[in-house]
Structure formats: structure tokens, C-alpha cells
Amino acid sequence: MSLLPSILAKREGRALDETQIRAFVTGVTDGSLPDYQISAFLMTIFFRGMDRGETVMLTRAVAESGAVLDWSDLDRPTADKHSTGGVGDKLSLVVAPLAAVLGVAVPMLSGRGLGFTGGTLDKLEAIPGLRTRLDHAAFRRQVSALGCAFVGQSEDLAPADRRLYALRDVTGTIESTPLIVSSILGKKLAAGPRSLVIDLKVGRGAFMPDLAAAKALGRALRETAAAFDRPCSVIFSAMDAPLGRAVGNGPEVAEALAVLAGRGPAGVRDLSVELAAEMLRLAGASSDREAARAAAAAALDDGRALARFGEVVDAQGGRLGEPAAGWGLPAPAHRRAVTAAAAGHLPAPDAGRVGWLAVELGAGRRMAEDGVDPTAGIVFRRDWGERVAAGEELAVVEGCDAARVERAAEGLARILAPRPEPEPAPPLVLARLDEHGFRLGPV
């Protein structure tokens, strides 16, 4: 069946029906549609959009393009957290075990990084021995036993999304609300959690640069999830500067471990508590947001979340060491300090620039085939806006390649050049969208 009539209909601004959308996704999945028609169709959707009904149909077709997991036999409610991607975003590593110890099962499917956005799988694989390829049976056993597992998306879940995303990535069709919604929710519906908290990143280090556009995407995500009877909250969080003080796979695991141990940067801790509390609330494990936040904070402070993370790592073959020995994470071969050329205030660095610096350093991928250096990364020593003295250490750049470490340190020194005045730091949670509507601020 040719896609041409559907391309022409959408091109002229007409809504597509279920038959047309199903035929499209089937042709994507079974390979019968050629790439060139799919990409022309994706660009048409970019320009013409899709209404709510079309978006729901596309999401359903993507979800049902492969296996669909069912967790209804678990003794606990299920929830998941999804981030639209940022720099220094290690929240999944904290949030999943944190929600798990508080009675919510988190069947989390994670991805790898591409471009300046990191991926949870890459971070976890900095832990020696840790495996992220679990078959469905092992995944189910571990979620049942520990409430949490970190696995890569298997080939048979939402296979249509894999081909569509690969084409979108190279044809300039990433930034389309219906395509983003059907990609995110199609995968989540296949993975099967009953409720979903979305961490929608906003700012120069996110693919949504401003809150207005992010709000429209958030509404589309929530409304589409509602059509599948999945409660969904969106937390709009700032991604102008990197999240926390560590960027890079190994360094981010270390920072996540510090937060799980009740320490670590306030921003990472606060946002982890916020996301875990919302998961508890949506899943019905806590009816009160304040109580949920308090429970999450307590589980970080009393060591339960860290212990659960350790059990999950053990179950997946990973080996963690003592905190004093850098948790047993591989040590970088090269380190280079970045110091302040003059006294002043540390600027909040552009997350996008820092992210690309980390990619150049070897922490991320330019192309899907690239490998990553688990030791490569940047650790900031001070918070944005703080007053620093000339010569003071502002950050450390690490990695296995001396020349790359040197180059990245030079680039970072330019980014971190102290300024005469402190810049005001924006709040980390910009807004939220839940069953009470959209509200600005972290309320």
C-alpha cells in the first residue's frame, strides 16, 4: 500500500484516519514502506501537525508495533519517570531506587546518549560489570523482587519508534509535537507502567528552549496519556546550566551515589525528591505531596535508597566499591584543573556548550555507532554565581585521552571566566502540569 495518498492528505491539511495511521506504522515496522516516503511524511507532519485524535492513534499504533508488557500481576503499583534529555541529568539513577523503596515498582527502559544529551545506559555501564541487556523474564523477576531494574529498550518493544526516530534524527523532523508524543508515550505504553512523570527540560541545554513551547508539548503528552487512562504529570525543569556538578558517565554515577547517600548537590537532590514524590502520588502510594516529599527525603537520608541501588547493581552484575575509593568506578588516566583567571563570580555555564565539550572529550556520541569513555567528564567545584578568587580551582576535566582533556579544559576555562556580577540563578522547577492544570513555580 502506497503512503502517497496519506502524504498528500496531510500536506493539504486534512486529518488522517485510523486506517491510514495504522497502515503507516505497519509499513514502517515491517519494512514495506521506503525511507524516502516515510521521511517526506514526517516532514509533512512537522509542518501540518496532528490533532489530538491523530496523535492518540499514532501513539497507539507505535505502542502496539511490537510486544506490550503487562505488570498487572505485581503486588505494587507501577510508575515511570521520563526525561526529555539534558546535560548532567543523572536523576533516573536516584529516582528509580528511591521510588522502589517507597512502594512503587519502576520498570524503567533507558536509552543511550546521542549528541550532547547523556543516556542512562551509558552512565550505568561506567559501573564495572553491570549488564543492561535483560530479557523480559529477568526484567520481570528483578522488578518484582527489587521494584526496579535498569534495562535497555529491547528490540521487540515499539520497533516502529526505532526506525522513525533514526529517520527523524537525520531529516530534521525531531521537533514535532505529535512525533515527540508518539515516540515517548509509544515506548512507555509498550513498557507498561500505569502512571508517568515527565521531566520536561527547558532551556539552552534542552531541545525545548522556552517554556511556552514546552508547555504545549507537556499538555499534548498529558492529554494523550489520559486517552490511554495513564495518569501523567509534567514537571518543567530548568536546563540552562548543567544539572548538578558532574557531567560525564562515571562522574555522574559518583554524583548520583552521593545523592543516594543523602549528600550531593542540592539541585540534584531536590529534583530527585520532587520527581519521586510525584511518582508516589500518581501511583497512589501517597495521597499527599508533602508527605511524599518527606518520605523520599528520609529514604535518601537513612540509606535505604542507596542500599536498594546497591542491590539493583548487584542483581545486574555490577561491582561497586567503597565511597572513599571512588565507589570502585574506573579512574581517569588524565585530569586537568580549570582555575579562575581572575576574581569574580562563577557564571552559570551554557548547558549546551558544556554538553558538546563533554562529547568532544569522549563522554558522548556524535553518531550512534560511536563508543564512549566512561571516565571522561567534567566536575565543577563551585556553584553558579559564587564568588571565586583568582587562581582558585573551578572545575576538573577528566578522561582517558590527554590531548582531549587538555582541549576541553581550555574550552571550559573560557566558558567559566568569572564575571564582575553574579547572575541570578533561575529556580530549578519552573512549572508543573497535573490534574489541577498548569502552574508556574515548584508548588
Add this chain to the structure above:
Amino acid sequence: MSLLPSILAKREGRALDETQIRAFVTGVTDGSLPDYQISAFLMTIFFRGMDRGETVMLTRAVAESGAVLDWSDLDRPTADKHSTGGVGDKLSLVVAPLAAVLGVAVPMLSGRGLGFTGGTLDKLEAIPGLRTRLDHAAFRRQVSALGCAFVGQSEDLAPADRRLYALRDVTGTIESTPLIVSSILGKKLAAGPRSLVIDLKVGRGAFMPDLAAAKALGRALRETAAAFDRPCSVIFSAMDAPLGRAVGNGPEVAEALAVLAGRGPAGVRDLSVELAAEMLRLAGASSDREAARAAAAAALDDGRALARFGEVVDAQGGRLGEPAAGWGLPAPAHRRAVTAAAAGHLPAPDAGRVGWLAVELGAGRRMAEDGVDPTAGIVFRRDWGERVAAGEELAVVEGCDAARVERAAEGLARILAPRPEPEPAPPLVLARLDEHGFRLGPV
């Protein structure tokens, strides 16, 4: 070099520069760009358009993607005629030899039909023995000797257009002004005539349904041609009903021969005279439009145009017979008359419907790989709007396949059902665009 930055720039509405457009066309020609990026880019151009400068750059790049013919050593001026495609459009067969006997060389490159639009090569190949594959040297010799040759576009002329057109055809990106302009003029610039008359078909049997859209395309064609110092006139002609009384390859050759012999339907003759006269005027072979029309009419009436057509057919290996013996064209195995079910006025049939009926009959192609039946076609017996009696023969359907002839005759009977009142016939020439601007009517 990736096309992605150009896709993104155009997607955001920015104009592309010469380097980006050259790189695109080079990547299309040498095969280094993948189909899926080209088709996403074409759809982006469909939605965002191109300004005049971009259109000129794209046209130049397409023209220069292969060999460029140069006719400056001929002792006569060169001109060409291009039709945007219609049903029953056999004008090239008349106009090329007609202009040639009046002192203008016509190095005409023709195409094959696809969909309901016929192709000059298919029509000519209904003549037994006629070859349309001439190499550049033979093409040059024949144009020099006879002022006219009918050849298919060789592989090495504007090769970028071949790949682009094939992709546009299957991705819903045909109807884009800059893509149409660069395709038509890119090929014409490569073929080398110094001036160009465009027969821009308007109506339900053309890809331009209304005059407003056609006018915009006509202006873009004329302005782009001007940037290459090529005089270009556009004649906007009606394509609501088929042109003339014959549709189908063999039947259209017979009708063209009748017009070349000074007979045939008035519409085909008048439009042939109009187009040939404009070619003479643009090429400088006649400074006065009225004189040019008179010269063209005379060359049809005194047999010179027919004689020249015969010489061209001879030179290309074709064999024509006596008019009384159907010019030696292959006879259809099956014929079926369509008669009037009741008295009334013959309606002007929808050219699109008649065109698809002819395709079903075997006269045209649904896909580029399909073959055609040279004998398949429809010959109308009366003019649109004429009063007919019940049982009177309105048309004959012909072809090699009895079942198809039968089906087409049934479809045609529905289309030709007489009406109580005559419909007013629109003028054949709707408007023209030349150095004096745009004017309605055939002036």
C-alpha cells in the same frame, strides 16, 4: 557533507546560499545524498518555498549537473516549446516542424507519459520504425539539416532532475513552484534553445487547476528564464476538456497529421499556430505576431509543415503511409462505438476523467515501468456542446484488449451522457505572459 543543516535552515524559513544549493544538487547527482534526506528537503521546500535568487541558483545547478548543449554554431535561431502536460495534447508534433519550416531550429527533448498526461515520445513511437534515441551528434546533424528532431532526454542532460523528479513523484512534492521551475528550465537550459514558449495548461485535466496559481508559476518561469537571458513567453491554455478529438498515442498522431495537412480540429490548429507564431517572434524570425500567425497558418495549408514532419520521421527511421490508409499507423484490434442514449447537447468531458480512462485502456502508464498500447485511444466524433440525436455515434474507443475497450466504452458513455442545455465552451487561450506583462485572453 550532510544535508541536515540545509534542511534545518530551510525548515526555519531561511534562504539558502549558492554553496548549500550546489552541494545539494551535487549530492543528488553523484548519489552521495540518501533518498530520505533529499525527500525531507523537497518537502521542506514545498512548505517554505524558495525566493527568486534561490530558484535561479537551483535551476543553474540542475542545468549544470550534466552536459549542456550549445547551438550557437547553427545558422538559425533556436527556440523550444514546453507543455506542462494535458490530455489530447499532441501540439509538439505539429509545432516543431511548423516552426522549423519558418526558420527556427527546434532542438526538442521530449518525455514519456506518466499518469493521465501523455508523452510526446509515446505518441511518436506509434509510428512504425521511428527511433527516439539519438546520440548528441545525430541530434545535432538532424537539427542542422531539418531544423527539428524528436529525441528523448539523454542520460547525461540534467541528471539531477531525473533523480529529483522520480523522488518528487512518489513523495507528494510535485506541486512546488521552485521545484517545477528548476525542473523545466534546468532541462531546457541543458538542451540549449535560446528562447522558450511555455504552454501552461490550466484546468481539471492539468496539474494547475486555476489561473491564479498558474499565473504565479508562469511568472516564476519567465523571471527565472530572464536571469539566464532566455526570452520566455507563457501561453495559458484551457485543459478542462481534452484538446482536440483524439486521445491516445496512435489516434493523436493521426490527428496531428491531419492538422499538419491543413485540416483537423480547429482547437489543435489554432493553438499550434499560436505557439509556433510566438516561437518565431521570440526567436526573432518574425517581429510581428500577426504576420507570424499568418505564416504559420500558410505553412499548414500549403503542405510545407506536413512535408517537414515526413522528412523528420524518415530521418528517424519511421514509416508513414497514405492518409487514406490511416497513415500506416497500426490498426486497433478492437473498436467500440459510444452512442447517445438520448437527444441533447454533448457535454465537454472532464479531461482528467478521460485521461484516466485512456490509461485504463492501455494508452498511458500508471507506473514508469508500464508499457503502452499504441493503438489504444478515444476518438470523439462531435464537438463539445453540439446538439446530438438519440443513438448518434459520439465517440469510438479503440485498442488491442477487447475487455478494456468494452470497459472504457461503458465509462465514456457515462461521461458523454447528453445534457438538456449546451455548456458554454471556454476560450482555448485563457491568458498570456510576455515582455508586455500578463494579459487575459488570446490577444
